[in-house]
Amino acid sequence: MRMTVWVTSDLHFYHKNIIKYSPNTRPYSDVNEMNEALQLEWNTKVHPHDTVYILGDVAFSNAQQAASILCRLNGKKILIKGNHDSKLVKQPDFCQFFENIHDYLTINYEGFKVVMFHFPIIEWDQCHRGSILLHGHCHGTPTGLEKYRAFDVGVDATGKAVVKIDDLIEVALTREIFNHGIGE
Numbered sequence: 137m138r139m140t141v142w143v144t145s146d147l148h149f150y151h152k153n154i155i156k157y158s159p160n161t162r163p164y165s166d167v168n169e170m171n172e173a174l175q176l177e178w179n180t181k182v183h184p185h186d187t188v189y190i191l192g193d194v195a196f197s198n199a200q201q202a203a204s205i206l207c208r209l210n211g212k213k214i215l216i217k218g219n220h221d222s223k224l225v226k227q228p229d230f231c232q233f234f235e236n237i238h239d240y241l242t243i244n245y246e247g248f249k250v251v252m253f254h255f256p257i258i259e260w261d262q263c264h265r266g267s268i269l270l271h272g273h274c275h276g277t278p279t280g281l282e283k284y285r286a287f288d289v290g291v292d293a294t295g296k297a298v299v300k301i302d303d304l305i306e307v308a309l310t311r312e313i314f315n316h317g318i319g320e
Contacts, residue, residue, distance in 0.1 A: 145272025192218015
């Protein structure tokens with residue numbers, strides 16, 4: 137069976153106010169309903185042998201609460217730290233659910249260079265050569281990078297718990313390559 141690679145960001149498990157801030161993508165009555173809905177969608181799509189890159193802001197909770205969700209999510213999880221993860225990544229109860237934890241990560245996926253960072257950045261490694269930037273943090277607020285090969289993969293930007301990296305690459309190929317204007 138072929139492994140699928142997924143990406144997500146800004147899950148914000150246990151974050152009560154995210155429901156108020158993002159009512160269009162989080163139409164839930166409380167955090168328990170939100171947590172269960174995100175987990176159900178995740179596990180409906182992600183199989184145990186799949187890989188999921190989480191681009192930060194996993195939970196707005198303590199490590200034990202975050203662990204109570206992470207232990208129920210399918211797939212091999214790799215974390216690219218977000219601003220709300222700084223305390224959690226110091227806790228073994230939280231970290232045990234990740235294969236790796238990074239500040240910033242560049243991978244080669246099916247011949248494409250993919251840069252992953254929690255925050256959007258105006259230039260990323262090899263952007264002028266067609267590399268792809270996946271980020272979170274903005275909760276769907278436009279960054280000005282949308283015409284280029286940059287994507288906010290957060291729950292509130294996509295309306296989904298997880299997105300296939302293959303689908304993002306397909307869209308990326310229809311977008312402009314960022315040219316920073318400096319000669320090579």
